[in-house]
Amino acid sequence: MGVPIIGCPCAICQRKEERLRSSALLTIGGKKLLIDAGPDFRRQALLHKVEDIDALILTHSHYDHIGGLEDLRIIYYQKKEKIPCYLSTETLQEWRTKTHITPLFSPYILPEKSGPCTIEGLDACAFYFWQNDTKVQGYRFGDLAYITDISDYEEEIFSHLSGISTLVISACNLKRSPLHLGLECAVAFAEKTSANKVFFTHLSHEIDTRIVSFPGSYSNVEQTQAFAYDGLTINFTY
Numbered sequence: 001m002g003v004p005i006i007g008c009p010c011a012i013c014q015r016k017e018e019r020l021r022s023s024a025l026l027t028i029g030g031k032k033l034l035i036d037a038g039p040d041f042r043r044q045a046l047l048h049k050v051e052d053i054d055a056l057i058l059t060h061s062h063y064d065h066i067g068g069l070e071d072l073r074i075i076y077y078q079k080k081e082k083i084p085c086y087l088s089t090e091t092l093q094e095w096r097t098k099t100h101i102t103p104l105f106s107p108y109i110l111p112e113k114s115g116p117c118t119i120e121g122l123d124a125c126a127f128y129f130w131q132n133d134t135k136v137q138g139y140r141f142g143d144l145a146y147i148t149d150i151s152d153y154e155e156e157i158f159s160h161l162s163g164i165s166t167l168v169i170s171a172c173n174l175k176r177s178p179l180h181l182g183l184e185c186a187v188a189f190a191e192k193t194s195a196n197k198v199f200f201t202h203l204s205h206e207i208d209t210r211i212v213s214f215p216g217s218y219s220n221v222e223q224t225q226a227f228a229y230d231g232l233t234i235n236f237t238y
């Protein structure tokens with residue numbers, strides 16, 4: 001729902017700490033890849049001067065991740081060509097059942113199974129997990145992995161994360177729910193990877209980033225964890 005939530009009297013919503021819907025822009029060797037375009041895309045693009053992208057990558061087709069797709073039309077108009085859109089068969093099918101696929105995009109279907117793939121000529125890895133009954137894709141580029149809207153996964157996922165240094169993972173709430181791991185389980189997940197920098201994203205108004213401390217103890221003392229925030233820039237190696 002984003003933060004602040006309309007009409008919510010809670011302290012976080014009242015202090016108007018804005019958390020727009022989760023998205024990320026990857027810049028790799030001059031290529032700009034946008035991960036998801038939720039209903040806040042237009043505002044995010046204006047705020048952070050995202051004036052063009054080379055491709056769109058989708059994680060899944062829930063509204064908070066695709067609600068702003070139509071606002072990418074300015075990029076289509078300027079380039080006068082369709083925007084490549086990388087996604088799974090399932091995401092494409094669900095997108096079709098929710099709304100028409102506008103002619104703005106050329107879909108590129110990712111391999112059905114988790115593993116290496118090529119995105120805009122770049123070596124990447126797309127791996128799958130679940131948000132309740134929805135199949136969701138995570139992505140790895142170099143030493144960075146981006147995982148959002150995860151509630152269930154198979155242990156095999158860690159084989160695709162081997163050697164990563166930076167992990168972006170959704171937390172949403174403090175406790176686990178049918179749709180999200182929650183901060184506690186997200187921390188436990190991160191601890192099972194080699195990431196020494198972990199950023200928690202997709203935070204709801206339940207998480208007061210000023211007072212919540214990270215649960216659990218860390219075997220990897222070098223690991224730094226932080227709450228992501230709108231406009232955060234992270235460097236990674238590709």
Ligand SMILES: [Zn+2]
Nearest residue numbers: 008010013205
């Ligand atoms: Zn609230």
Ligand SMILES: [Zn+2]
Nearest residue numbers: 062064065149
């Ligand atoms: Zn979401």
